Amino acid sequence: MEHKCQSCAMPLKKEEDHGTGKNGEKSHDYCQFCMQNGQFVVEMSLDDYIQKQTEIAIKRFGMPRAKALNMAQEILPTLKRWKK
Template sequence: MEERKFCQCCAMPLDKPEDKGTEAGGTLSEDYCRYCYQNGAFTAPDATMDDIIAFNLKFNAENGHPFGPQEEAEKMMRGWFPTLKRWRKG
């Protein structure tokens, strides 16, 4: 079974081709979703990891908590996001 891929910025699952962002030449990105990355660039280049976590927590609250209770969701994101390509240090 193939390992599930997630956006390396916001952690959205990249399960379908239409979920993926695009590179400058129009090919699909293997690393980023369509919301975070288009035409080879981040859609919010100045966003911080905290900004993306806050956005995801807002989505979580507005959509019936698919990531679990807010406190647990935030704890999970703060543990996972620093491992994503966009937020890795060094």
């Protein structure tokens, strides 16, 4: 299985892609944009996060809105942070 951030689904390929835990150690599950010092950088609900990731995909990848939203709705709820 591909190793990816369990908050935003960004692939964790390089050492520096990883966030940091409470003691400054590398976070195994989260990227640097989501986890710093053991805390989530942005606290928000799953619904808000889906909206945010959709906007990012549109801007960064030029993805059509419907497709971006679909992907976010499909992928994000399967990640550890958002699983109920």
